[in-house]
């Protein structure tokens with residue numbers, strides 16, 4: 001039922017968004033998250049700061065660049081049928097990864113979640129999932145822009161999602177590389193490299209294996225990446241899906 005929730009929330013873009021940002025500290029995920037500015041800036045500029053996207057396609061009176069079936073505005077974009085499968089599967093994934101709070105799922109298919117990554121308890125997504133949320137927007141915005149520019153552009157949400165997930169995996173692997181470099185640099189100096197801090201940032205989606213060999217994806221996350229065709233199945237002895245190692 002939660003997928004059909006009516007958009008009762010007043011999405012009067014800018015001001016409301018910024019209020020949420022301040023209250024929920026979603027902005028911290030931009031400042032201290034795992035990604036680079038290249039991962040996060042599309043979401044920040046186009047969704048948080050709206051403006052650009054709507055201006056680029058001629059304002060709110062144009063049909064939606066993805067489904068062509070609705071007016072292109074904030075009441076529509078979060079539940080545009082072209083991208084809805086991406087968001088509902090992300091909602092389901094987040095609910096598999098984060099425990100219920102007082103019997104309530106933490107993620108809902110709602111404008112707050114889709115636009116800002118805000119959970120039902122008004123908190124922002126954990127950093128690792130906030131990065132996935134922002135990268136998803138980056139690729140959706142890319143599609144919307146290209147769809148609006150070219151009539152031959154074929155929009156395929158499963159491809160959009162796969163591109164976003166592959167980019168996400170690349171970012172998580174970059175975290176592994178950083179960690180491996182720290183081991184190379186610090187171990188000869190007799191310093192031990194603490195894996196805990198890095199794994200806290202990667203939680204709950206993944207962890208770096210002992211010794212920094214590879215990325216071990218959380219079970220649901222690994223299956224999600226596999227189902228989307230974003231990762232080749234490479235389970236280890238315990239059945240954990242790993243990636244990013246040299247082997």
Ligand SMILES: [Zn+2]
Nearest residue numbers: 064066067080
């Ligand atoms: Zn649409």
